[in-house]
Amino acid sequence: MNDRLRWIEPPPDASRATFAQDVRAGLEAQPPRLDCRYFYDAAGSELFEAICALEEYYLTRAETEILAEHAPTIAAGFRQPISLVELGSGSSRKTRLLIEALLAAHGSLRYVPVDISRTMLEATTRTLLADYPALEIVAVAAEYEQGLAAVRSVDDRPRLVLWLGSNVGNLHRDEAADFLRRVRDGLAEGDRLLVGIDLRKDRATLERAYDDSRGVTARFNLNLLARINRELGGDFDLAAFRHVARYDEVAGRVEMYLVSTREQMVRIRDLDLVRRFAAGEAIHTENSYKYSPAEIDRLAAAAGLRVEARFEFHESVPAGLVAAQAPGPGERVPPGSPVLLTISRGRAPTPTPVPPTPAPTPTPTPALAPDEVIVPDLIRLPEAEAMRRITASGLMTTYNNYQTVDQVAPEARAFFLSVPPGHVVSQIPAPGTRVKKGTRVHLAIRKE
Numbered sequence: 001m002n003d004r005l006r007w008i009e010p011p012p013d014a015s016r017a018t019f020a021q022d023v024r025a026g027l028e029a030q031p032p033r034l035d036c037r038y039f040y041d042a043a044g045s046e047l048f049e050a051i052c053a054l055e056e057y058y059l060t061r062a063e064t065e066i067l068a069e070h071a072p073t074i075a076a077g078f079r080q081p082i083s084l085v086e087l088g089s090g091s092s093r094k095t096r097l098l099i100e101a102l103l104a105a106h107g108s109l110r111y112v113p114v115d116i117s118r119t120m121l122e123a124t125t126r127t128l129l130a131d132y133p134a135l136e137i138v139a140v141a142a143e144y145e146q147g148l149a150a151v152r153s154v155d156d157r158p159r160l161v162l163w164l165g166s167n168v169g170n171l172h173r174d175e176a177a178d179f180l181r182r183v184r185d186g187l188a189e190g191d192r193l194l195v196g197i198d199l200r201k202d203r204a205t206l207e208r209a210y211d212d213s214r215g216v217t218a219r220f221n222l223n224l225l226a227r228i229n230r231e232l233g234g235d236f237d238l239a240a241f242r243h244v245a246r247y248d249e250v251a252g253r254v255e256m257y258l259v260s261t262r263e264q265m266v267r268i269r270d271l272d273l274v275r276r277f278a279a280g281e282a283i284h285t286e287n288s289y290k291y292s293p294a295e296i297d298r299l300a301a302a303a304g305l306r307v308e309a310r311f312e313f314h315e316s317v318p319a320g321l322v323a324a325q326a327p328g329p330g331e332r333v334p335p336g337s338p339v340l341l342t343i344s345r346g347r348a349p350t351p352t353p354v355p356p357t358p359a360p361t362p363t364p365t366p367a368l369a370p371d372e373v374i375v376p377d378l379i380r381l382p383e384a385e386a387m388r389r390i391t392a393s394g395l396m397t398t399y400n401n402y403q404t405v406d407q408v409a410p411e412a413r414a415f416f417l418s419v420p421p422g423h424v425v426s427q428i429p430a431p432g433t434r435v436k437k438g439t440r441v442h443l444a445i446r447k448e
């Protein structure tokens, strides 16, 4: 149907356990566990997207901020059109920043998203192809392992392989090194790998990110039980399990559990399985490992990779204070060793809604310099359209803020409520402002 789109769908790996087999093994184990890769059915993928938009889930914002700032530099590292391979592409939302920079640098790009959710891939490839006429897509509906094989077979262009979102955090540290080594083995001279890794940080920030106030992460976790009910004829009572996220500081990982709130029996028809849960018994559903800069060095070394560049973003540390140090505290080094400090630039500004400005009366102003543009008026536009206009004007997008009416100053509420959900309520810089090309435009979107 579209000559810029090709699908690769390897047959399911027969040696790999099925959902049914994994659920049986996990629930028969003591303590019980379920594999986090089963979170991502259609409902779970949607809930994960909602998590990424949460104020408390800082990971997406941090990574977006990093990509917005460094995508042009990353693109400039390649002299000719490349293949951009992404493991676990999801909505490809953050990847747009790189896609845009690579298209700007080379005029064309082949994007190779690898994802287990075919539904998600279908939706994202459709909009990406519509948004970027010079983009070609090879969509790989597969798990990482088969995706890796596909990556090797796709083509002979230089490759930038992306593994974003701190997905590396779901693997134990030694598994992560093994996996990265296999990725490395598929790379050729001149190829690059960009990995998004969440840094270790304070417990409060972490536990808030994995147990948000709106209960989205709780629903995401509980969707595993709902999925067992849907696909395997289970009778889990979702109200009788509680979402728990706790940070194990020594292991450096956030652990998620589903805790049985009472003694109960659960039946899974298709598995012919009956499982008793004691009150307080916990099913382990996910680990999210966090890394110190030194742990990242060790990970790279164990995978046979050299760290060429690192881009860090810290927002829980106020501007001007030390956000990170390398070597880390407590490390043994020779006297006179250099200590690298990363100084925080603080939290990114949160745009607040401004009432719509009347259309600016065109006053004669000095001509625009070649590197200047006028910020377009994005107020009341649907988010996607506003994002398109930002890039079309030579400006850059960044993460957006999603606001509800209770986050808005009383005098701005009437205006806020006049804008439909999903549309822009405010922007920084304001419409009509004269700025340098490439300036980032922050949007606030009405959430509900």
Ligand code: AVJ
Pocket (backbone or CB within 6 Å): 051, 059, 165, 166, 167, 168, 169, 170, 209, 210, 217, 286, 287, 288
């Ligand atoms: C997609 C695995 C990176 O661990 O932060 C989000 C999944 N779990 N909230 C993460 C997740 C709970 C996420 N990863």
